[in-house]
Amino acid sequence: MIVNITEDDRNATWRLGENEFEQTSEYKYLGMCMSSNGCGKAKAEKISQANQWVGRLGSVARMRASKYDVLREVWKSVAVPSIIIMYGMEVIAWNESEIEILEVGQNKVARMALNAPRYAATEGLRGDMGWSTFREGHSKATLRYKIRLERMEDTRLARKVYLWSECSSKWGSDAKKW
Structure with missing residues (x-):
C-alpha cells in the first residue's frame, strides 16, 4: 500500500x-x-471485540457458581489472545484514550469475577486477578517486535523498512525510550 x-x-x-x-x-x-x-479501522474492531467479550462474559457470569475461575481463565486464555485484541498490537500506534477503553473493559470483567463494587481500586482488581494492563502488554509486545527486527537479516523487507524509518519514526523513538 x-x-x-x-x-x-x-x-x-x-x-x-x-x-x-x-x-x-x-x-x-x-x-x-x-x-x-492508518489502522483506525483495525483499532475500532479490536475495541468492539473487547466490548463484545465483556458482554458475553457478563452473561456467562450470571450462570456460574464459580464465576471467578471461569471469568479469569476465559478472559486471559481465550478473549485477550484469540479474539485478536493483542494480535498485531505491537505494530499499531495506540493512543492513551484507545488503550484506556480496553482497560475499562478488562476492569469490568474483573469486577464481575470478584463481585467488586464500582469504585474498587483497579490496581487491587488487577492484583487479585493476576492480570497486567494493556499498556504493559503493548509495551512488551513492541519491544519483542523491535528485538525481532533487530535480529532479522538485512535482506528481509520488514528489516529494510525498519532501518529506513527507524531514525525518523515516533515508533522507533518510543521503542528506544522503553
Missing part, C-alpha cells in the same frame, strides 16, 4: 524490483485492515 502520496504522485507507477504496486485505499493483511490514514 502506498501512503502519504502528494497530488502530483497520485498517477505515478510505483515499483519494487519488477513488481508494480497496486494503488488501493484499503488493504487487509493478516486480518489487519490498513488504509492510507
